[in-house]
Amino acid sequence: MPSSLRRRAAHLRAAYTRETHALASAGIDRHDARASSAGSGLGLDACTTSQRRLRALLALGLLNHGPTSTWPRNVSPADVTRYTLVVSARHDNLVLTTRAPYNVACWLVSRNRLPQIGLPGLRVETSYEEGWRLLHLPTGAALTVTSDRNGRLRGPATAGSNYAQLWTTGVPLTAEEHAVLNALPPLGADTETLLAALTVRLCAHAPDESWDVGTWFSSLAGRPDEPELDPVASLRYLNAIVSQHPYDLEPVPPVVTFDLTRYRIAPERDVVAGLDSRPDLVAMDPIDFEHLIRRLFEKIGLKSWVTQASRDDGIDAVAVNEEPLIGGLCIIQAKRTKNVVSAETVRSVAGIVNDKSTSKGIVVTTAWFGKASWDFAPRNRVELIDGRHLKSLLLGHLGIDALIGLPKLPPGWQTRDLS
Numbered sequence: 001m002p003s004s005l006r007r008r009a010a011h012l013r014a015a016y017t018r019e020t021h022a023l024a025s026a027g028i029d030r031h032d033a034r035a036s037s038a039g040s041g042l043g044l045d046a047c048t049t050s051q052r053r054l055r056a057l058l059a060l061g062l063l064n065h066g067p068t069s070t071w072p073r074n075v076s077p078a079d080v081t082r083y084t085l086v087v088s089a090r091h092d093n094l095v096l097t098t099r100a101p102y103n104v105a106c107w108l109v110s111r112n113r114l115p116q117i118g119l120p121g122l123r124v125e126t127s128y129e130e131g132w133r134l135l136h137l138p139t140g141a142a143l144t145v146t147s148d149r150n151g152r153l154r155g156p157a158t159a160g161s162n163y164a165q166l167w168t169t170g171v172p173l174t175a176e177e178h179a180v181l182n183a184l185p186p187l188g189a190d191t192e193t194l195l196a197a198l199t200v201r202l203c204a205h206a207p208d209e210s211w212d213v214g215t216w217f218s219s220l221a222g223r224p225d226e227p228e229l230d231p232v233a234s235l236r237y238l239n240a241i242v243s244q245h246p247y248d249l250e251p252v253p254p255v256v257t258f259d260l261t262r263y264r265i266a267p268e269r270d271v272v273a274g275l276d277s278r279p280d281l282v283a284m285d286p287i288d289f290e291h292l293i294r295r296l297f298e299k300i301g302l303k304s305w306v307t308q309a310s311r312d313d314g315i316d317a318v319a320v321n322e323e324p325l326i327g328g329l330c331i332i333q334a335k336r337t338k339n340v341v342s343a344e345t346v347r348s349v350a351g352i353v354n355d356k357s358t359s360k361g362i363v364v365t366t367a368w369f370g371k372a373s374w375d376f377a378p379r380n381r382v383e384l385i386d387g388r389h390l391k392s393l394l395l396g397h398l399g400i401d402a403l404i405g406l407p408k409l410p411p412g413w414q415t416r417d418l419s
Contacts, residue, residue, distance in 0.1 A: 013042040015207040022150040023088045023097065044089045044200045045193070051092060054141035055196035056187055058094075061119055063198060079107045081202075088151055089200040095144045095151040105132045105145045109166040110177075120177035123169045127162045129155045135169055138181065258320050258329045262356065264308040271295070272398060281366045281387070282338055282405040289336040290316045292394075293364050297332070299397040304332075314348060319362075328359025335365035338406050343372040350380035364390055368410040386410075388417040 006028055014024040028043040047055070062081065080096075083104055088095040098104050110118045122143065125135040131146030131153040146153055162168070187195070205212040271288045272295055281289065290306050294317050297304040302319040316334040321327035333349050335341050341363065349361040360381045363369075368386045369377075377384050385393070387404045394400040404418045 009042055013044070016204050017044075017088070017201075018086045018203050018205065019088050019097075020149050023086070023095070026151060027088055027090050043091075045197055046091055047089065047196070048092050048141070050136075050139040050141040051094065052189075052192050052196045053139045053187075054136045054143065055089075055094060055199040056192040057119060057136075057184075059195035059199045060184065062202065080104050085203055086149075087200055087202050093142045093144055094200070095146065097146055097149055097151055099147055101131050101145045101147045105134070105166065108143070108145070109134065110174075111166050115174065115176060120180045121173055123171060124162060124166050125169050126153075126157045128153050128157055137169070137173055260305070260318065260320075263305070263315065263318050266306045266308045268294075268306070272400070275400065278401055278403055280403045280405045281390070282336065284336060286336055289366075290334045293317060293332060293334045294319075296393060296397060300393075302330070314352060321359075330360050330362055331356060331358050332362045332364060335363065335367070337365060337367050339367055340410070341365050341367060341369050341373065343370060343376060346373040346377055346382055346384070347380075350376070350382050353381050366390065366404055367406065368413070388413060391417065 006025065009028050010021055010025040013019065013028065014021050017024065019027075024042075083098050083100050085104070086097045088097065096104060105124070106117075108118045109122050109124060110116070110120075119136070121137040121139075123135055123137055124132055125142075126133040128146075131144065131148065133153060134143040134145065135141075136143065144151065144153065148154055201213055203213065269288070269291045271291045275292075284292070287306075294304040294306050297317070297319045302321050304317055304319040306317045307315050314333055315331045317332040319330045319332060321330070331349070331352055333345070335345070346363055346369070349363055352358075353361040360383060362383045362385065363377075364385045366387045369384050373384060376382070387406070387410075391402050391404060394402050406418060409415065409418070
């Protein structure tokens, strides 16, 4: 084909495929004789048998997804259509240009943490800073993903750019991938040719913008057979916060999460329902007392859990305050005792607070604390709740008018604090 005709063909192809002129030319120049033959489609369909098979599998993954589809994977390559793509067909390669090559590659290639993603058998052959050369192990066909608008892979190859640890060509086909490929229906040459043609025309459009192949999937709510959705009504149905004006901002509380896997959580126990009208806190079962403290903190507004008795580092319960800025995770030690709580106990809780990197520690007791403990606690993120304070909290939050059966009146207490 004369160079003038190739340039004209590349210009026509680029007008319909969104390729740059250089990208379109690369799809015509190398096999121009085949590309100019009848029905070749400007080089779009002229490819090796392995390329045809790869493109047919891509079409199944990109366009045939859903509960009734023949694509038996949990996560579909259709997710790559979230990104702006240009598909450029070569005789022995398929080039995807995109501004987010790393994201696109992560949807096409599996990895250890997400083996159900992507096209079965697709692997990273070479990774670059701004692009990937992929190889499909079952067919041997190549696929390039790059940010370069002309389809080039720039810079030296570097394994360090494979941040997500996508599977490379050194990883053989897995049993799950074999099962997925075997579950697909048999595809004849004509069927593969049709499916491959869909893949390479995924982003085709009219130069005058009168039609666009990609329109049907880029806005699912805009399909002609679907009812028109009101955006504001849809958001409110989903309990979203909607501003009165599109440029107004509505405050949204940040999501605060805490890692509780470091603690061995015990099963919940409802002890409040079985309490006497005026229970003696000192006479309670130790485990029941811990669950009573948990229930108290829940009524105060914290999420609370009792920890298992063995290997709990002296932690009887944990509580979480999910309020932004002032919230955090607290460790709780519940001391059901008739004697003063030692300063060593309070210092031990402070050490656990530092070791676990929690917001604070709380020591709750039926008895009292000495002066050394009261002096030490505020400086070390430890809060102290003695028996008379606990009695007041139980009455105010749970309606429990408890007794504290201490054998003697603690220093500074009055008789009514016990009864």
